Amino acid sequence: IGNISDNMQCNFNGTLLISVLPPLLATEFIFGALGNGLALWIFCFHLKPWKSSTVLLFNLAMADFLLNMALPFRASYYSSGIKWRFGGAFCNICLFLLAMNRSGSTVFLMVIALDRYMRVVHPHHPINSLSISKAWCGALALWLITICMTTHVFTLKHVNTTYCESFMINTEPGHNLTWHKFEFIFSFYLPLLVILYCTIHIVVVLRGRQLAKDAKIQRVLCFLIVVAALFIFCFLPSNIMQLLIWIKTKKAHSTLQESEVCPALEDLTTAFYISISLTYLNSALDPLVYYFSSSAVKTSCRKPQKSxxxxxxxxxxxxxxxxxxxxxxxxxxxxxxxxxxxxxxxxxxxxxxxx
Missing domain, CATH: 4.10.860 (DNA Excision Repair, Uvrb; Chain A)
Structure with a gap:
């Protein structure tokens, strides 16, 4: 049942989270760590020469891999009955890894969509001939922006040292729209709009060029649609849940007693924590969708010595x-x-x- 901590925040001890999240997080960690680890190994040792798009895929794999490194600790947290056993400092480090690399993953997915859009719709644009060094500078700039957007996680105060969450519901009105929640929403909707625009525009352009009936081009179109659908499936539920929590919290503050706010929001918050675990699933599926669907990577897997x-x-x-x-x-x-x-x-x- 939800209860109020000393700093007027809701602490939830849902049995559903304890039973559902540990196996889900463990599965995501196994597939994500193996898939992205193998992808990084191929990128580093068997995929040459690199292109500017390779730099983007490498950084996406790095973001996904780093995110997966935090999942065993989260699985341990929930399997222990929502009790954090690794100290307050490491709690913030773990939450930072999740926030930074979740945002980094969506940012690089967005830039990869833009890269493909430029190569299809504007094939002669100078940006398509970007050098490797400039591509790395752009990737480092994206990492810097992502880090700046998520460093606020280190400022989180954990009055209850065994409760390690970054998304808190405050029983005091006006304290629920935090920068962390805004960043969470913003880092989804901006990439979503860009990915949808690029995907739709590429499909329209290909059909206009009367190439869409070709089997190879149909596979490209299918790939683009799958990427957009996967992004929506993994990230949309948690963002909808976050918006619903905001709406219901505002309503609860005006209609319920302070002691009744947390219990009224427990079911919705439980659904949010389960849905946010789907965002980690995206990191586990990226290797299948992006790296191992590439003919160049497949060649590297079959004949690494001649890749x-x-x-x-x-x-x-x-x-x-x-x-x-x-x-x-x-x-x-x-x-x-x-x-x-x-x-x-x-x-x-x-x-x-x-x-």
Whole structure:
């Protein structure tokens, strides 16, 4: 049952969290650590040469891997009956890892969507030829912004040293809209809008170029839709729960006694903590969606001693050119259309191999 701590914050001891979250967090840790660890190993030792898009994928894998390092401690916290046994300082470190890398993951997902948008819709833009050093500078800038947005976690005060949560409900009106909650919402809705815009625009452009019927292009479109759907599935529930908690908290403050606020919000808060665990699931699934769906990474997994992107890419382009030539000859297309089709085929093969 929810109760009020000395600093007027609600502490919840839900049995549902104790039974549901430990196995869920443990499963996410196992798959996330193995998948992202393997992805980082491939990026570092077997995937050469790097491109600017490779830098983005590497940093996404790093954010996901660091987030997964905090999950065993959270699983221990819930399996111990919502009792933190590692001290207040390490509690804030763990919460910071979760907040920073959750935000970092959404930021890099957003930038990867923008990168693919530019390569498809504006293939001749100079940003598509960004050097590796400039891509790293951009990635470091994104990390710096993310760290600045989440360092406030270190200022959290834990009156009850065995209760380790960053999302607190305060029984005093006006104390619930914290920077931490605003950052949590902002780091979802901005990337969501960008990812949806890029995905929809790419689909429209491909259909306008009459390439969407090709099997290889259909796989690209399917991949983009899956990425957007996965992002929504993992991040939307917790953000909806957070908004509902704000609305109900405001209503509870005006209609209930102070001692009744916490019990009234316990069910909704329990749903929020379960839904926020879905955001960690995204980090476990990213390796399957982004890294191991890439033909370049698959080649590296099969033949790590000979992992070269360029020869494989050249062979694919040549095969795809021959395919389009056969299609053109069959349909009686003119030479200008041939050139346009071949250019688009090269463009998408390069994008796919850069994933």
């Amino acid at each position: 070269q992107i360029c020869p494989a890419l050249s062979d694919d382009i040549e095969k795809y050119q021959n395919y389009f030539i056969r299609q053109v000859c069959w349909r009686g297309m003119n030479s200008s259309n041939i050139s346009g089709k071949l250019q688009h085929s090269k463009q998408f093969l390069i994008i796919e191999n850069k994933k």
